[in-house]
Amino acid sequence: MTALAAYTTSTGEAFQFWVLGTVAVIGALCTILMRKAVHSALCLAGTMIILAVFYLANGAYFLGIVQIVVYTGAIMMLFLFVVMLVGVTAADSLKETIKGQRWLALLCGLGFAILLFAGIGNASLKDFNGLAKANENGNVEGLATLIFTKYVFAFEITGALLITATVGAMVLTHRERTERAKTQRELAEERVREGKHLPPLPAPGVYARHNAVDIAGLLPDGTPSELTVSRTLRERGQIRDVSTEALNDLRALEQRATDRLERPDLRRTDPGRNGDGDPAAERAAAVAGEQTEEASK
């Protein structure tokens, strides 16, 4: 690959470009169109890996490796970490709230793309010199020579920038504890003083027939109690509502009864349901339906 022609590329590289380039564009589009942040991040990682391949194809071996290691490896993992922190299952609504924002954005993006294309098309970029000569002592050595001679000050300053960014991140995220943490005893006494909720919080799903941490336990009257779910999940809004579960079960029971009695009209209206009577499968289907319902809100 080092001996690339100055004017045109090899057929192999052209093939690689068209295939991977298409994938990269699709990945980029997916990045901005996926409703869940975690999907976006994965698509972006894919695009970045393809870009790394392109770097390699262009003779930037060092950058290609750095792209994979630093970008895809470190930075994207940082993204994923933050996504996890914020809530991995939270999906964004793609409904636009600002009037005209989406159309304006599309117009701007499209117009900008056209402008860039026009600019590139107008520039005389026919004669590619190729990197054969620059890379003859090795790409990394060539870069090192430049970094430690011509760009040494910029390099030092980026070092300072990184340190500053590290400190800045720490300052932003770190919270100083201003008072001693309360012991368990003190917490218990406080609860007694307030008289609000003396016993330990109820476990999730205990009073219902479910045993998952994100499912609120039902009170005797059938309403879900938020107290039963962990605070973190509550704040993220990731509580699954199972108050309709009983009705669903009833409906499933009726369905099964219908199936057994072989009433064809009902079967035709609900062909997705199989009447094998497996309660676990029933529940899973119900939960999935609910989730889509919730997400479409």
Add this chain to the structure above:
Amino acid sequence: MNTENLIALLVAAPLLGAAVLLCGGRRLDRVGHWIGTLLSALSFVIGLVLFTDMLGKGAEERSLHQHLFSWIPVEGFQADVAFQLDQLSMTFVLLISGVGTLIHLYSIGYMEHDERRRRFFGYLNLFLAAMLLLVLADNYLLLYVGWEGVGLASYLLIGFWQHKPSAATAAKKAFLVNRVGDMGLSIAIMLMFTTFGTFAFGPVLESTGETSEGKLTAIGLMLLLAACGKSAQVPLQSWLGDAMEGPTPVSALIHAATMVTAGVYLIVRSGEIFNAAPDAQLAVTVVGAVTLLFGAIVGCAKDDIKKALAGSTMSQIGYMILAAGLGPIGYVFAIMHLVTHGFFKAGLFLGAGSVMHGMNDEVDMRKYGGLRKYMPVTFVTFGLGYLAIIGFPGLSGFFSKDKIIEAAFAKGGTEGWILGSVALLGAAITAYYMTRVMLLTFFGEKRWQPDADGNAPHPHESPRSMTIPMILLAVGSVFAGGFFSIGDRFMHWLEPVTHHDHGDSPLSAATVTGATMVVLVVGVTLAWFQYGRRPVPVVAPRGSLLTRAARKDLLQDDFNHVVLVRGGEHLTRSLVYVDHTLVDGVVNGTAASVGGLSGRLRKLQNGYARSYAVSMFGGAAVLIVATLLMRAV
């Protein structure tokens, strides 16, 4: 010691008096009048010292100059407080401080029972200081300061008895009418500054030859407006009659002898400007001639002794203005008549004050009669003043007024004939109305009755502090004219300042004098037939149309009301309408449109970072387009 250093003291003495008396408070009540009188006398004495010093010098060296300090020293705008004492100023200084001192003396007696006497003397001193500043200033700006100062003093003194609504109104009227004239003076000064770049007398008056006549005419007309306001000339004459609401010494000093003659001083002082602007000069003579008849006619009809004298004052100043409008032919005579008038009119007013003093402040002449037996000194001094003003041969008025009539004829051409005839007619009317005043007051049977409270007046002679000034002024009335005229002393004295031109009179001096004598006799006889032979009714008869109009000051107030007040109201109303609809419309419309536009633009700031990002991105795209287009061009 350099005598010019004394000039500032002339102003400073009465100014100090005013400050001490007005700030001193009640503890000065017992001596306040003496302080005021002494400081006024001090000013007169300094004036005399300077006068004798001046007499000892040659005619060309007599002009003294004192630069006190730079008032507004700005690049391109130099205003100095500097005094100029030449023969013209000297004449005024002696008249003002001399008559002023006599009237101070008179006021001690006249105001004896007034609890605010100290304040009165403070105001009088303030007036003296301002008036002396006016005549001593060496530039128009400082003159303006004095001009406003006398206006203020006049306002304060006319309204001295402010508990009387009529006095308060009269003071306001005088002040407002004077404002119109003052506006003229300020405009004149501004015009001078733009034309000559300075307003000092010397540079302005010397460079009139190099200036266009149009500008000089404008300046002259503005100065004439100023003179009209201060000297109560048509059309700004309406305040003088009402100004008689003030104490009589004030009428004598300010509204007869000195302040009202400031207009004459201004015109004579600015003679060079008027000489170079014949149109303005003609306007001056017209104003003088009209006022001369106007005042005389008003004086004939008034029953109030002070208002009759006020009409006379107006008329006599009309003579002076007329003379001043004649140019170099008349300047000297204008000033000479001013001085003699200062003597006899002050004397007449003091006489009137003395009569009122003895008659419980009654001013209606129809309720006097036969007073010569009760107040002999007043009668004699008033009589001498009377003879002087009508121009009885040998007395002051004879010399000065005769010269003005002569000069009016000497103007030449049709103008000369018209002006001379008007002046002659005025002399006849003067003789008529003054004889009327004399006969109504001192002759005939007594016509006074007890007033509503049953207090019958007991006419009596005034105290000595009042009679002495009257006697001194009477002496001046008798001899001043002769002293000035014999050997043309006064003419030679003033000539270096005002210059003189004999003109070419179509009539000989003897003819004019003869004619004057004839009209004098006619006027006196007419008055005697009307008021001396027949008993005078206590209640005024209805009279002819002219008499009734003259009683109402020839409808001057009605004219002012209809033309100025009503017209002003209409103008104001229409301006308010324009303001409300047009100006406010534009302003409010602008505000509303800006507000509306802002309200719409505000929506761009919706707080969403993404919206801002779109703007930024769009802006960047536009910039790129612009760059590409620039490169393509």
Add this chain to the structure above:
Amino acid sequence: MNPVNYLYLAALLFAIGATGVLIRRNAIVVFMCIELMLNACNLAFVAFSRLHGNLDGQIIAFFTMVVAAAEVVVGLAIIVSLFRSRHSASVDDASLMKL
């Protein structure tokens, strides 16, 4: 194939990233789109490096990566603290600067 196609690809990716910045509300996704734009620029730099036949373009791309890393660190820290205080990572929720 002419290597200039890499530039067209970079332009396309950049425009996609910019559009994403404008239409997404989740701050993390917005951030990812910014990373996408930066990467597009890097690709252009690398292609230019090849065009000119020297390594300066690669150096600039390298510096871009460093700066992007620093930016990501600080940006994610800001998002985390924003999430802590507002319980939301939506950029529209941080619209306090309007009337």
